[in-house]
Amino acid sequence: MFRTSCSRLQGVWKCLPHDGLVGAIVQQNLITNSSRSHLSARSLIQLCKKNQAEWMTFQHLCFLKRQYVTHSSALCQRARPKQETVTPVLDDREDSVLRQVDQLPNIKSDSGTEVPACDPQNEPEAARAARLEARQWKELKVEYSDLPGVYARLSKIRLTALVVTTAAAGYAMAPVPFDPFTFIMASVGTGLSSCTANCINQYFEVPFDSNMNRTKNRPLVRGQISPLHAVSFALACGIPGLTMLTLGVNPLTGFLGGLNIFLYTCCYTPLKRISITNTWVGAVVGAIPPVMGWTAATGSLDPGALLLGAFLFSWQFPHFNALSWNLREDYSRGGYRMMSVTHPALCKRVALRHSVGLIxxxxxxxxxxxxxxxxxxxxxxxxLYISYLALRFYRHGDRQNARKLFFCSLWHLPMLLLLALTCKKSRVTRDEGDVAAGATSLAV
Incomplete structure (x- = not known):
């Protein structure tokens, strides 16, 4: 492809002694004169060894070769300049899709006028700018009629309903007569306290919820309400809720409600990004509502209250560990340190351990x-069934068994509390036992 002069130059380059650092020892004027005098490779190497006064880098030598190929008119090959690819500023994927679709014919309306078809190539600049602006993120405007739905998502209404249900179960399990007024005050106060804790939790986790598919549509992330609005709603729920629990029920129940808000917002929420101990702290938070229901009925912490709290504490590990197992990518993207992300083997062991502990x-x-x-x-x-599913989850550790364990936990807790309420020791039996014990002591 090249003529003699260019081929000799390539031969010189191949035979040049390479240095260990950057390039070869060669003098610039020798290379420029080599094509004219048709020197052989051996003579050039000898001249290079004699003239070591000047050094030339490898990059400079490559530059001289390109100059030789580009400016020599006798060569048969020309160097083609490299074309730089221009990346568009906006990725109009919708436009590329529309260009592949055949243009629709003009549609005739009822009045007889033809409606022109939309052509993306001939779209006006103002219409295109408006379309691109509509695709950009912007704060949503919420009407007053949408606020109840926003408040429901802000307070995690389903989680709040579960908290109120467990508190009601704790009240029903207490060995005291049923008082409707105290029951309603305890249930409403517990629900308002749960709304406060969930609201503050979402307020702190806005930067991290935006990275997760599971939480990216929350009201604060989407900008449906302002942070000040969310904090005001939390205070509007928390102050009346704690007041109802303290003054309407008893101070012990109000103290447990305030303690639960503190543990959830100031301990559990920051620990989610620090250590896996957040799961145990969250289990304590979930175990307090049935204890609050018991103390609302009796006014004291009895072994029965601690037993109901232990039920909730152990149940949460198979429930949450199975849930977090299928959300490992989301939690990792959000920067949360969960057992399923950092300690998967421990996650499966803990779920199995507490499932068996329920027995x-x-x-x-x-x-x-x-x-x-x-x-x-x-x-x-x-x-036994939930323990069997936890054992399968421990052995296999796949998404299918984790999903089965999670859905089993959803109906296991209501069924367990319902069976406990059905088998509750009646108050009459306890009174008879107390009377018999009193008579025995008198006889002695």
């Missing part, structure tokens, strides 16, 4: 004089 806790019901001896027997099938 032992059910056996403590009659021992602590909370339920009859039929409760461990009737609750054994559902406890």
């Amino acid at each position: 032992g806790l059910s056996a403590l019901g009659p021992v602590l004089d909370v339920t009859t001896w039929s409760f461990p027997l009737v609750s054994l099938p559902i406890n």
